[in-house]
Amino acid sequence: METKYDGSLNLRSFFCFSGGLVSLDSLRTMKQLTIIRKIILENLKKDFVPFPINKKLCTKWADGLNIPEKGETVLYTSYMYQLAGIFKSYEALLPKIGALGGIQSLGSLGKLLVRPDRKDMERAGKILAGISQMLKDSSLDVCYLYEDEPYSGALLLELGMIREFREYGNRLSKFFEARGISRIITVDPHTLNALTRLREMSVLKVELNSYLDVIDMRRTTGLNKTYVLHDSCLYARYLGRRAVIREKLSQAGIELKEDNIVTGHDTSMCCGAPVGAVNRELSEKIAQARSSALLKVSDSILVACPLCYQNLAAFADDVKDIMEVIV
Amino acid sequence: MEKAINNNIPTVRTILENHKDLKAMADEVRRVKLNVLDNLDYYIDQTVKSVEKTGGTAHVAKTKGDAIRIVTELVGKRNNIILSKSNVALEVGVREHLTSIGKDVWETDLGEYILQIAEDSPSHIVAPALHFTKEQVGQLLNRNLDRAINENSTHEQMVASVREFLLSKYLKAEVGITGVNAVAADTGSVALLENEGNIRMVTILPSIHIAITGIDKIVPSLKDAMLETMVQSGYGGLYPPSYINITSGPSSTADIEFKRVVPATGPREFHLILLDNGRTIANEDPELREALLCIKCGRCYFSCPVYRALGKDWVKPPYGGPTGAMWAAIIDRDTFPANLCTHSGGCKEVCPVGINIPRVLEHIKEMSLGGAPATRSSPIEDTKSN
Structure with a gap:
């Protein structure tokens, strides 16, 4: 018999249920x-x-x-x-x-x-x-x-x-x-x-x-928002793209709010996604902490990675991929 | 923990900004430590001989059991023992063992003392009682030391109360056991970094000083040992350090006709225990050996999302955080902590000696699949021929 899973998870409910405890x-x-x-x-x-x-x-x-x-x-x-x-x-x-x-x-x-x-x-x-x-x-x-x-x-x-x-x-x-x-x-x-x-x-x-x-950037209009960028750890600290993304967003007219620690090069935190397959509770605890820190900087969060999106969007309402604001 | 992180990160940044020479010192520490790892047997041997030249005794312990046996023999029938914070002593279980055989043993580092009375384990390599609030410390002291102290007491009142208690222990102590921040192979000297002043007491007042450390703490020269302590201090966020202590053998004097007499005012015996416990095997693995370069400044902890989520529950103490996830594989062959790494990479960015921690943890993940680490070929000969 084929086992199926409906694919929808309410991570917020799960987190409340587990109380943030990590086994x-x-x-x-x-x-x-x-x-x-x-x-x-x-x-x-x-x-x-x-x-x-x-x-x-x-x-x-x-x-x-x-x-x-x-x-x-x-x-x-x-x-x-x-x-x-x-x-x-x-x-x-x-x-x-x-x-x-x-x-x-x-x-x-x-x-x-x-x-x-x-x-x-x-x-x-x-x-x-x-x-x-x-x-x-x-x-x-x-x-x-x-x-x-x-x-x-x-x-x-x-x-x-x-x-x-x-x-x-x-x-x-x-x-x-x-x-x-x-x-x-x-x-x-x-x-x-x-x-x-x-x-x-x-x-x-x-x-x-x-x-x-x-990609060549074109200026976007009508956003009227200041975002906090959640850096992908890989882009920022492994692949040298931290400045590239900021430059592209700047060319597109996207305004970012930075914080010395929350968005700092060596202190910005992971979204928790990479450990999800190993320990989901830990992944979600990290995601919740990261979302909470980002929301103290701005209510609107930008990401540049689909896995970051999945983890953070479970704990914050306004999360967007950068492609959703620069197109 | 958030308070500690928000205090420590800007503090270290300011230190590094104001003392730019620390970066060059850290680079030099990496270079000399790599040299030692390339010639480990040679430097262990040189250290042993140098300690003996100073009138001290060096002991090489292959395992934790060997180290415990050496400590037990050195302590003998003496009963009053004081400790300063030592990760290797914790790794070996020195306090637990001595307590179990009926000795009166006291930690003198305030953080470790708090953990001792709380029967708890360290949450950070530099600030071991980081997970306690002031109020919790007040309650602990109230129950275990001083009824006049409680959760409403000031930080200063708490520190003063512990100070008074420990002073009585210093004066009665027969054996002082310390860790080591760096060992100089050329002189047999041990360098110890501190701010509280307790290490000076532990190394000077008892008649026997036992320093216990890992073979990874050996550096070629006394100058290198000084460099390492300064780098630890700067990158740990406590710069300048209140004290750097250098101990080269037991106390002595040559004030009468230049005849050297041991002891003088300080200890009559100095013993250095060099622990292996998996370090040599790790050194044979070209990727895992990077972890042996760690100077234990603790800076990587605060750049790690897993540590921030799990604290001391992530890795069995004494080594925690990203460095602990590496060291668990070295001293316990435990690969589980590495499998929780999210490869966020902050640890790599802040490591003063440039350890690519995520890459080491990736390698440990691979070890957990059952693959044997690759073996280096004749590292000593390779380096010496250069």
């Missing part, structure tokens, strides 16, 4: 990690994606945009915007998966399919279409791989599966080479970080850019 059961956590690592690896081996997903739904955003399937420069979503909400749902499922008895049940887990939230998917589609349009407006011709697009492998890296990440990276590299792709434009920090690491490992040879590096 640190190392045995349970390590067992859960073993299972999730196996699931991700099996799915990547089989289908180039970490979890069972509806690829058709994930590429729907490009319908009617006439983005070619072939080209040397690819707009690479790695399903991050489309799947950010689903990641959260899988986090909720993980303890249940663990309770199923671990690796013996892996075969049946292949049937697990989390349905994406319709609003989440529409929002992701608008953001990706916006990025696509801005690249076009910046005279950059890109292709899109539609349902052939592979996931970047970022989860392998972030879960410490370095050997597997490298091996998967080799597969990715061959895939891109076979497609004649020489330049990749990423849309999120986790993908850019993963591919950057593959380049450091001399696994990937292609040229890499974030869309933020290459």
Whole structure:
């Protein structure tokens, strides 16, 4: 029988229920990690994606945009915007998966399919279409791989599966080479970080850019808001994009409010998303603390990462991706 | 904790802004510590010989059990023991052991004293009782030390009350046990950094001074040891330090015909215990060895979202925060704390000695998958041939 989960989680309710308590059961956590690592690896081996997903739904955003399937420069979503909400749902499922008895049940887990939230998917589609349009407006011709697009492998890296990440990276590299792709434009920090690491490992040879590096900004009007920017840890402290994002936002006429500690280069905090698969309670406790700190600076929060959005939007009302305010 | 963070972060920034030479000193500390790690056996041997030249005794303890046995033998039948804050003593469990065999043992660092009477563990490497409010400390002192102190007492009244109690313990103490901030291999000297003045008492008043530390605390020279204490002080947010103590062997005098006599006014015996407890194995792992460069300033704690969420519950003391997540893998082979890292990267940005902590934790995550750490090839020979 196919197990389904409706994909909607009310994190605020959950947090109130758990009272912010974090269970640190190392045995349970390590067992859960073993299972999730196996699931991700099996799915990547089989289908180039970490979890069972509806690829058709994930590429729907490009319908009617006439983005070619072939080209040397690819707009690479790695399903991050489309799947950010689903990641959260899988986090909720993980303890249940663990309770199923671990690796013996892996075969049946292949049937697990989390349905994406319709609003989440529409929002992701608008953001990706916006990025696509801005690249076009910046005279950059890109292709899109539609349902052939592979996931970047970022989860392998972030879960410490370095050997597997490298091996998967080799597969990715061959895939891109076979497609004649020489330049990749990423849309999120986790993908850019993963591919950057593959380049450091001399696994990937292609040229890499974030869309933020290459889009020309146009001035937006009528916002009348001062935002606080929640930096993606990866963009700000690993990938050197902290100033780039601020410059782009400034060119677009977006006013940011800074705080020495809350938005400081070495003191701004994580949204908690990367630890969600390991310990959801901890992830949410970090998200709540981060949201609370950001809200003391401004009621309106900007993010540049779909995972940051998911975690922070659970605890703050006005959270927007930067693409939702500069388009 | 928020108060402490909001106090400490701007303070350290101001210190670093006003004393720009601290950055260069930190770079130098990294360089010399890497040199020691590349030649660890050589520097351990040199340190042992140098301590003996000063009239002290050096002991190399492979395990925590070895360290406990050495401490127990040195203490012998003596009963009155005072401690200054030592992470390695906590790692080994010195106080718990000595207390369990009936010794009268007292922590003299105020934070550690608070933890002792609360039967609690440290939440921060520099400020171990950070998780207590003033009111809670007042209640603790009321129950355990001084009925005149309560939650409404001032900070000053609380400190004065503990001071009076500890002074009586200093005067009776037969053995003083300290940690070490840095050990100079060339002179056998130990450098100790403090603000309270308790370490001076612990190192001078009892007839036996036992300093216990890890082999990772060895630096090539006395100058390097001074540098390391200054860097710890600056990046820890307490600069300039009230005191830096240098101890080279037991007390002595040559005031009569230049004949050296031991002891003089201070201790008659000085012992240095150098603990391994997983450090040598870590040094053989090219990625994990980076953690051995840590100078334990505690700055990374406040830049870490996991520490801010979990506090001392994240990692088994004494080492906590991001550095503790690394050190759990070294001293306990515990890879679980690293798996809670969110790779936010703030720790890497603020580390004075440039440890890429998230990358080390990523490696420990990989270790938790069961892979054996890679082995370096003849590091000593490599360096010496350069």
